Amino acid sequence: MMSEDQAVAAQADLEDSTEPLASELEQVLAERDELRDKFMRALADAENARKRADRDRREAEMYGSTRLARDLLPVHDNLSRALQAIPEDSRAASSALIEGVELTLRELSNVMARHGMTTISPAAGDMFDPQLHQAMFEAPMPGTKAGEIIQVMTEGFMLHDRLLRPAQVGVSSTTG
Secondary structure, eight states: OOOHHHHHHHHHHHHHHHHHHHHHHHHHHHHHHHHHHHHHHHHHHHHHHHHHHHHHHHHHHHHTTHHHHHHHHHHHHHHHHHHHHSOGGGTTTTHHHHHHHHHHHHHHHHHHHHTTEEEEOOOTTSBOOTTTEEEEEEEOOTTOOTTBEEEEEEOEEEETTEEEEOEEEEEEOOOO
16 A cells, blocks of 8 residues: 555646646647637638628629719710700601600610619709709799709719719799
8 A cells, every 4th residue: 555655745746747738738728719719700701701792792783884874874865955955846847856866765764774773853843952963053033942943954863772963953042
């Protein structure tokens, strides 16, 4: 059997030999926790990158044609002005030409609508909305309230939910 002194000495030797193991275990556990943290962060970064890529792809699909859409607006405006400029007495003689311009304008409008463009068509009497309209002038107009649209110069356009071009309007400055 072991004497008490031998048992104490053996216990001390055992504690001395387990100290490096305990220290190494703590080090390994700390390294594991650090690697787990890095892994979780990398996983979260990858998920965020995937979501950002999806959002960017959707925005590119919806709004990638913004420059082309803006370039088509003057064509739409000019076709509309051409139809408005035809005098009433010339309409019968130019009916084929008018019909061709109307069909072209209608087709252009259909193409624009297929690609998410919608028209902002304010009317005289509507209230001015700075989110959708651009005031080109302000004038007192009897029988109107301040902020009421009194004239529409050009229609505005939206591309999906974004303003492409505000409608250009004249606004009443009459107070009371």
